Structures are given as structure tokens and as C-alpha cells.
Amino acid sequence: MRRRLLVIAPDVVGARMAGPGLRFVAIARALAPHVDVTFASGVAGSGVVDFDGSDVTAVEYSSREELEVLVERTDAIFCQFIDTNVARHAVESGTRIIYDFYNALPIETIGAERISGFDTAPDKDREFAELLRYFRFCCITGSLFVTSNERQRDFWLGFMMASGGLIPSTLDARDEKDILPLLPFGMENHEPVRSRAGLRGSHGISEDDFVLIWAGGIWDWFDAETPIRAVAALSQDDPRIKLVFYGTEHPNAVIGRPKAVDRARSLAQELGVLGTQVIFLDAWVPAAERADYLLDADVAVSAHHPSLETRFAFRTRILDHFWARLPSVVSEGDWFAEYIRDEGLGLVVPCSDVDAMADAIGRMASDAALRSATVERIDAVRDGWRWDATTASLVHALTDGWGALQPGRVPADDAGVEMPLVSQRRSAFRERVSGSRLGGAYRSIRRR
Incomplete structure (x- = not known):
């Protein structure tokens, strides 16, 4: 029946x-x-x-x-x-x-x-x-x-x-x-397909830039400040490194824009990297178009504060990292951090450690072989994460x-x-x- x-x-x-x-x-x-x-x-x-x-x-x-x-x-x-x-x-x-x-x-x-x-x-x-x-x-x-x-x-x-x-x-x-x-x-059953350039050629991002993407919202328990500080420090020697936040205004008007977004923007402005090395896309990327943005990135980043929430969290954004075959740079402490470390799907750094975050991003930016090997390991686990x-x-x-x-x-x-x-x-x-x-x-x- x-x-x-x-x-x-x-x-x-x-x-x-x-x-x-x-x-x-x-x-x-x-x-x-x-x-x-x-x-x-x-x-x-x-x-x-x-x-x-x-x-x-x-x-x-x-x-x-x-x-x-x-x-x-x-x-x-x-x-x-x-x-x-x-x-x-x-x-x-x-x-x-x-x-x-x-x-x-x-x-x-x-x-x-x-x-x-x-x-x-x-x-x-x-x-x-x-x-x-x-x-x-x-x-x-x-x-x-x-x-x-x-x-x-x-x-x-x-x-x-x-x-x-x-x-x-x-x-x-x-x-x-x-x-x-x-x-x-x-993860989506179908493969991501680029219909147009989502980031490169606009937002001050060129084809030669190394793009980090934050693939979701910035909620109370997340730590956008550490990647921003890391990118600001790295950009002094390598201005190609760019960090993009593409989910700042929740599609549910009741939730709107979290205070954490304003704090992150203020910090980027204070460090002199707002709109240059650190880019915030207003509104919320339509679901059907997010592949355009993900496929224009080189690495995905997700960071959080050490908290009770972190212990029991399941970072749904990480599935988009896998879908777009992006190596991850993430904070330790949650379930996915352990999984990424164990499977070799990216680099895991201590919470709120700017130097460690900058080192991990710098390694990904300078080592094409590391990125390529990481993508191969992502390919090995992707099918187990599809919705089917x-x-x-x-x-x-x-x-x-x-x-x-x-x-x-x-x-x-x-x-x-x-x-x-x-x-x-x-x-x-x-x-x-x-x-x-x-x-x-x-x-x-x-x-x-």
C-alpha cells in the first residue's frame, strides 16, 4: 500500500x-x-x-x-x-x-x-x-x-x-x-552547474583572485570575525585573497539581518578591508543560483565560537562545500570538524585563533597540490551525502x-x-x- x-x-x-x-x-x-x-x-x-x-x-x-x-x-x-x-x-x-x-x-x-x-x-x-x-x-x-x-x-x-x-x-x-x-x-542529487559568473568579474573579484566563500548566514554562534582578521592580515602580502559572505539577509523577514552581520561588517570596515578583501552580498542568494557563487570560489570557510551550541551542531552549509567540491577551512569542536579532519576534506583550526586561521588559508592559497588532493578525497565521500x-x-x-x-x-x-x-x-x-x-x-x- x-x-x-x-x-x-x-x-x-x-x-x-x-x-x-x-x-x-x-x-x-x-x-x-x-x-x-x-x-x-x-x-x-x-x-x-x-x-x-x-x-x-x-x-x-x-x-x-x-x-x-x-x-x-x-x-x-x-x-x-x-x-x-x-x-x-x-x-x-x-x-x-x-x-x-x-x-x-x-x-x-x-x-x-x-x-x-x-x-x-x-x-x-x-x-x-x-x-x-x-x-x-x-x-x-x-x-x-x-x-x-x-x-x-x-x-x-x-x-x-x-x-x-x-x-x-x-x-x-x-x-x-x-x-x-x-x-x-x-547534498543535491544533481551536479552543480554554473549558469553565469556569480562572483568573478564583479564585486571587485578578478579571475586571478583566490576566493574564500562563507556559504550561509552569520548567526549568533558563528565567528565571522576570525576569518575576517585572518584575511586582512594575509592581504597585506597577497591582495588576491578575498572573502565573500553571501547570506546576510534571511529570506524570512521576521529574522532579517542578524546583529552578527553588522558586527562583522563593522570589523571589516575598521580593518580597512570592507568591499575590497571582504565582500558582503546584500540580501540572500536564491537557492537555484547558489551554484554560480560556490563554483566561483576556491575554498569554503566556516567558523564558530566555542559554545554549547557547537558541541551539538550540524553545520548544514558544509554540504554545499561538498556539493561544489570545495576544500573546507573550519573551526574545531563540532561534529563536522571531526569528520573533515578524519576524512581529509580540509583544514581544521582552533576556535578564535586568527594566526591558525590565517595559516590554514595561506596554505590553501599557496598549495595547489594540497587543494587537488583534498578535492579527490571529497569526491570519495560525496555520494553518501546525496539526499537519496x-x-x-x-x-x-x-x-x-x-x-x-x-x-x-x-x-x-x-x-x-x-x-x-x-x-x-x-x-x-x-x-x-x-x-x-x-x-x-x-x-x-x-x-x-
Whole structure:
């Protein structure tokens, strides 16, 4: 029996997409040959999605009632965020919910500068508590959960036990791979093709320059400053070295431009390299065009601060490094740093070490043989990262493994927290209200 799957997009989808949008579109494409896929988008700012000829039915929704109708027409839901009332309705109607835990969001959020638009400790604590309530709800109502790597799986297993989602009766002789199979971010099945010059010949970048690319956004936990300082130092002797940031303005207007981008630009300006050695591309590169930029680069760079987030992170941008066959220069401490070091896919440097970063970039820039050997090793691992490979566990669960999918449970108490269908719109409104006199009065009343 061919199952029906409803994929609910957690972020803006369309021409310009960040990691969550790219992931859900790619998973819908990969699953379409195996199950009947309906792709539902309801986040403000979303547009038409190109599914590249895949047999995916795309729909839009704008209310809980519309989403509940879609739920009634499917066998399973794949989602990251969902209105808890809709989730309860799904469980009661026998629909299986598969939650995407591909990032350890509580870990990512706890150290963020702002949570739901709030930046004071009491407000952040309150919003964080709501986030934990939501994930406790997920752990109880879900039939299956997917995550990105072994570190994250250990985190989520502990969270599930503490939440009451994993108890003796639900364990039922299963092991961790049955409860939390791995579904990491993947690499495109097709090869990248340059349709035009993305960087060279513009932005002050010539054919002879050595181009480093930062292939994604600059979020709170990233360290753009160390590569900027390294490039500024190297450019004194080798002005060919250029660093490009091509994801500065998130396609979701609620997120917009992080403060970390402004700090990075200010540092580049202070060092006298803004617009010359360090280039920031405004807006967000459309998903279908990012190959033009990646293929114009020589090496990809990703750096982060040492933090709790780093320990459990899975840097999705690294898959674009592999896709474009780019050697990586990365900070140590996360899962991918270990993988890149073990497989010889680039150079790994200590966090916040400008000299080590400059040395690694300098080695890549001056040693063509090193780059060539690194690309050969990248070629050896690429196929294992394609979406057809990374989604294999979910394909199995929805086909041959369907009978092992346990139904979720409706929480006995009020463990859930309502996640509005248009949460991004509400967040934008709350952020505006938070900074007004009304927001101050509300917080004062709530504290009392």
C-alpha cells in the first residue's frame, strides 16, 4: 500500500530559502518516488516551489482548520513545528507524526542573543520555557523522530526520557536507531552547474583572485570575525585573497539581518578591508543560483565560537562545500570538524585563533597540490551525502517499516504549548510590541 505523507514547511519556501526551507523541499522531492507527498506551506513570504518534476502536490494553508483538513487526508505528517491543536487532532485520528529534530534547537536557542524577539533575561527564560514545553509535547505525540548525528541523538534521547516520551511501554524492545534514525542534511542529487559568473568579474573579484566563500548566514554562534582578521592580515602580502559572505539577509523577514552581520561588517570596515578583501552580498542568494557563487570560489570557510551550541551542531552549509567540491577551512569542536579532519576534506583550526586561521588559508592559497588532493578525497565521500542516501531511513519507515511505527499519545496534562500556524507573523508583531511602551507595561504586569 502506497502511503500518503504531508510535509509541512517550517520556514519560508520559494526562490530564496534558508536551511530549513531547503531541507524540507529536498526531503519532499526525495520521498516522492516512494510515497504520495503533499507539501504544505503556510509561512508568510513563501512563494512557488520548483520541485524539479518530482510528483509532489504543493498546497498552501492559512488557518488551523485548513491544516486539519490536510491532516485528515494523510497517513503521516513530517514536520518540525506544528500547531499543537492540529497535532492532537492528528493523533486522535490515527495519523502518525514524524518530527524533524535535525538540529538540537533547545541547545541552539539557550545561548541566542534574542528569543522570540526578546533580549532580556526574564523574557528569554520565559520564551525558552515555552520552547521546552513544545518539544516535550512533540516527544509524547510523535511516532518517529529523525536527527542529524550521534551527538544529537544522545541529546534527544535524554530529552525524550525526561519528557515522558520514552518510557518502558514505548521503548518496546526498540533500539536508538528505531526511535531516532539519522536523517542529516543532504547534498543535491544533481551536479552543480554554473549558469553565469556569480562572483568573478564583479564585486571587485578578478579571475586571478583566490576566493574564500562563507556559504550561509552569520548567526549568533558563528565567528565571522576570525576569518575576517585572518584575511586582512594575509592581504597585506597577497591582495588576491578575498572573502565573500553571501547570506546576510534571511529570506524570512521576521529574522532579517542578524546583529552578527553588522558586527562583522563593522570589523571589516575598521580593518580597512570592507568591499575590497571582504565582500558582503546584500540580501540572500536564491537557492537555484547558489551554484554560480560556490563554483566561483576556491575554498569554503566556516567558523564558530566555542559554545554549547557547537558541541551539538550540524553545520548544514558544509554540504554545499561538498556539493561544489570545495576544500573546507573550519573551526574545531563540532561534529563536522571531526569528520573533515578524519576524512581529509580540509583544514581544521582552533576556535578564535586568527594566526591558525590565517595559516590554514595561506596554505590553501599557496598549495595547489594540497587543494587537488583534498578535492579527490571529497569526491570519495560525496555520494553518501546525496539526499537519496540521507533520506533512506525515512523511506524505510514509510514503506517496509510502517508496521513498526507506534501511534503517538495525547498528553494527559497540558504539556503542549500552542504553536500558531503563522508564528513568524506573530513573532514580528510581538517584537514590535515588545519595544514599545505597551510592551514594557505588559512585562511589568506579567512580573507582578
